[in-house]
Amino acid sequence: MDNSPDRKKGRQEVKISNPFAYDFLRNHQIMEADKTDITVTILGSGTCVPSLARSSCAVLVETGAAKILIDCGPGTMRRLLENGTKIYDISHLLLSHFHPDHTGELTSFLFANKYPDGYKRKIPLSVIAGKGISDFYAGLKKVFGCWIDLEPNSLNIIELGGRMSVTEIGDAVLESVPVKHNEESLAFKITGRTGCSVVYSGDTDYCDNLVNIACDTDLFICESALPDELKVKGHLTPSAAGEIAAKAKVKKLILTHFYPECDKIDITKQCRRTYQGPLILARDLMKTYLAAR
Numbered sequence: 001m002d003n004s005p006d007r008k009k010g011r012q013e014v015k016i017s018n019p020f021a022y023d024f025l026r027n028h029q030i031m032e033a034d035k036t037d038i039t040v041t042i043l044g045s046g047t048c049v050p051s052l053a054r055s056s057c058a059v060l061v062e063t064g065a066a067k068i069l070i071d072c073g074p075g076t077m078r079r080l081l082e083n084g085t086k087i088y089d090i091s092h093l094l095l096s097h098f099h100p101d102h103t104g105e106l107t108s109f110l111f112a113n114k115y116p117d118g119y120k121r122k123i124p125l126s127v128i129a130g131k132g133i134s135d136f137y138a139g140l141k142k143v144f145g146c147w148i149d150l151e152p153n154s155l156n157i158i159e160l161g162g163r164m165s166v167t168e169i170g171d172a173v174l175e176s177v178p179v180k181h182n183e184e185s186l187a188f189k190i191t192g193r194t195g196c197s198v199v200y201s202g203d204t205d206y207c208d209n210l211v212n213i214a215c216d217t218d219l220f221i222c223e224s225a226l227p228d229e230l231k232v233k234g235h236l237t238p239s240a241a242g243e244i245a246a247k248a249k250v251k252k253l254i255l256t257h258f259y260p261e262c263d264k265i266d267i268t269k270q271c272r273r274t275y276q277g278p279l280i281l282a283r284d285l286m287k288t289y290l291a292a293r
Helices: 019-034 076-082 106-112 133-148 208-213 238-248 260-264 267-271
Strands: 036-044 058-063 066-070 092-094 125-129 155-159 165-169 172-178 186-191 197-200 219-223 253-256 279-281 286-291
Touching (some): 036 076, 036 197, 036 219, 058 076, 066 172, 076 106, 133 155, 172 208, 186 208, 208 238, 238 267, 253 267, 267 279
Parallel strands (some): 066 092, 092 125, 219 253, 253 279
Antiparallel strands (some): 058 066, 165 172, 186 197
């Protein structure tokens, strides 16, 4: 499902008055979903800056029985509800790093899982992140105590090292590599049961690790925090993200993590300086389906 601006040019709005047509389209969407290996929903395409249009960073990846939440910035739980996803159904929560726009709702997320009696969650939640996640969670517990401590065997804190790692998540495979932002910063790759893959950059500057993990991926979700002319250390711009996507030969690129300055310029035009493949500018609650191979 491609919602890119390039595809929207010349598109006309279609008004459907026949109720049977609605049923047909709904059934078609269900059939399309049934054929997918991975469904990706952008829950938050923004930053730390408050916005009605863009929540802070979060992406939902669904493959097989796994519902994988990547990052948990402010507004994530509301977006999950708008997407029709219950917090109790999230099986894994991946944190790319510990900045508040990526972890700000972690405490509330854990607290909400205890309502009303802590037993609505039927599957354990695994929180997976880089170096320091154990200490990070321990620090939160010093402040909030038992209010963020789930029932026995319901919460796993998994700390990945500073090197490339590979972990099984149900029928999927999770890979991670360090990237250039914070000491604990990781990029993630999730490969579904039929071989489709999605890569999430997290916050990062240009680095070879990101090129390598994104190589030939079906979908590359890459941060593009600021326009080219406002480049800052530790973040990418549209043309820098495009350069990584081009070198990695990704099949589709989604740019995300937009500061308000990005809404004032032509992001697509800047990205096209380095990348000519399929391009999408992220919007909250936008979905992309990766078909089973």
